[in-house]
Amino acid sequence: FKKNLETQEGKSIALTYFNHRNINEEMINKFELGYSVDKWDSLYNYLVKNQFDEDQIIKAGLILENNNKKYDRFRNRVIFPIHNVSGKVIAFGGRTLVDTSQPKYINSPETILYKKSQALYGIFQSKNEIRKENKCYIVEGYTDVISLHQKGIYNVVASSGTSLTIDQINLIKRYTSNITILFDGDEAGIKASLRGIDMILESDTNVRVILFPDGEDPDSYSKKVNSTLLSEYLINNEIDFVTFKIDLLKKITRNDPLKKVDTIKEIINSISKIPDTLKRSIYIKESSLKLEIDESILISELNKI
Numbered sequence: 001f002k003k004n005l006e007t008q009e010g011k012s013i014a015l016t017y018f019n020h021r022n023i024n025e026e027m028i029n030k031f032e033l034g035y036s037v038d039k040w041d042s043l044y045n046y047l048v049k050n051q052f053d054e055d056q057i058i059k060a061g062l063i064l065e066n067n068n069k070k071y072d073r074f075r076n077r078v079i080f081p082i083h084n085v086s087g088k089v090i091a092f093g094g095r096t097l098v099d100t101s102q103p104k105y106i107n108s109p110e111t112i113l114y115k116k117s118q119a120l121y122g123i124f125q126s127k128n129e130i131r132k133e134n135k136c137y138i139v140e141g142y143t144d145v146i147s148l149h150q151k152g153i154y155n156v157v158a159s160s161g162t163s164l165t166i167d168q169i170n171l172i173k174r175y176t177s178n179i180t181i182l183f184d185g186d187e188a189g190i191k192a193s194l195r196g197i198d199m200i201l202e203s204d205t206n207v208r209v210i211l212f213p214d215g216e217d218p219d220s221y222s223k224k225v226n227s228t229l230l231s232e233y234l235i236n237n238e239i240d241f242v243t244f245k246i247d248l249l250k251k252i253t254r255n256d257p258l259k260k261v262d263t264i265k266e267i268i269n270s271i272s273k274i275p276d277t278l279k280r281s282i283y284i285k286e287s288s289l290k291l292e293i294d295e296s297i298l299i300s301e302l303n304k305i
Helices: 008-020 025-030 042-049 054-059 123-133 142-150 166-173 187-202 218-224 227-236 241-253 257-272 277-291 295-304
Strands: 034-036 063-066 069-072 077-083 089-096 105-107 136-139 156-158 178-183 206-211 238-240
Touching: 008 034, 008 077, 025 142, 042 054, 042 063, 042 069, 054 063, 077 123, 123 142, 123 156, 136 142, 142 156, 142 218, 166 187, 178 187, 187 206, 187 241, 187 257, 206 241, 218 227, 227 238, 238 241, 241 257, 241 277, 257 277, 257 295, 277 295
Parallel strands: 136 156, 136 178, 178 206
Antiparallel strands: 034 077, 063 069, 077 089, 089 105, 206 238
8 A cells, every 4th residue: 555655646646635635754654654546456466466365365354255256445545554552554444535425434344453442543653652741632533643743742542433442541541541532623523422531531541621613623723733833722722521511511501400400410420430539529529619509419419329
């Protein structure tokens, strides 16, 4: 896939795309980005020529079989290899650039090597910096990780479009107990990610949140500002999960008393996931002030759970 970037097709399609997305050569090399040409059997022929076992290349999820015909899973797509912690490629993500009838992204299927729920995009490139900074930023997609790296933010991984899992959180916990989730301004995506926050709390990890302005995601925002402004934005807009959840749920309830009750229960439920008693009591105190509700009532609700 990397070699394909040197072909005429690779240059005119994939490199043009990387150029358009402001992904520089250093990032192309760092993340080993590539291109699958617009042929049904380009990779298949290459692997057979290099004496790879047919059974293995099917098990690896690279080749599909239909009516005894074998063809490439990835065709006419830019390729994002997914590495494990030690830097070995265990799977691929491919983004289409031309064919709008196809899904925008396709990924390798689950294999012996690749368990989606246990993998994090960028963990190999970011792990040392996560340990050094004692913090891990979580974003959604491949290009978010690459764009942040290009702007000098190296402690970042992506859950690659899946909801965060316990295995992924435990993988991050090898390097830090501080996780900050970067959300774009899309309300539906935020609501879906609240479950992930509860899971992080349960694992006794500190969770914070950064919201990007409406219509922006980490990739688009990092292209609009320089490295200094991006770093400042990340520092100045980080909030703890209680503040984030209360602000978000207040917006949703809009002065409806019954919805407000549900909101309070939601927040207490999240706090109940925290194993550390001291941390729980501090969050209760904080919630009491923000929700303007007596602390003892919140404690009584917490005890019920």
